[in-house]
Amino acid sequence: MEDLRIKDLNKIRLIFAMLTLAYIFAILTALNERKNKPMKQNKYADQRYFDMESVFRQGQSLCKQRFISLKGFLCLVLFLENSIYCYQPINLIFVH
Numbered sequence: 001m002e003d004l005r006i007k008d009l010n011k012i013r014l015i016f017a018m019l020t021l022a023y024i025f026a027i028l029t030a031l032n033e034r035k036n037k038p039m040k041q042n043k044y045a046d047q048r049y050f051d052m053e054s055v056f057r058q059g060q061s062l063c064k065q066r067f068i069s070l071k072g073f074l075c076l077v078l079f080l081e082n083s084i085y086c087y088q089p090i091n092l093i094f095v096h
Helices: 009-036 055-066 070-083
Strands: 041-043 049-051
Touching: 009 055, 009 070, 055 070
Parallel strands: none
Antiparallel strands: 041 049
8 A cells, every 4th residue: 555655535545445345345255155165174283173264365266266257257246236235325424
């Protein structure tokens, strides 16, 4: 972010909004994938289990694979559109 050297506050807000959407996009993609195919887990000496890959990293990897083709990208956009539904109208006070 520092390398971009952006000084305009509105542009900074836009970049953070895009980063937030990308993060949510990755998380939702991974959680949807885990419904169909559970993640393998590591068992540690103290008998605790952890996923072999974080939800974000798995989602990031899946999104990268789907961004290669336009069809895959559009399928991902449709998935996101169906996954997020805003019950309340967006309060524009927070946007400014």
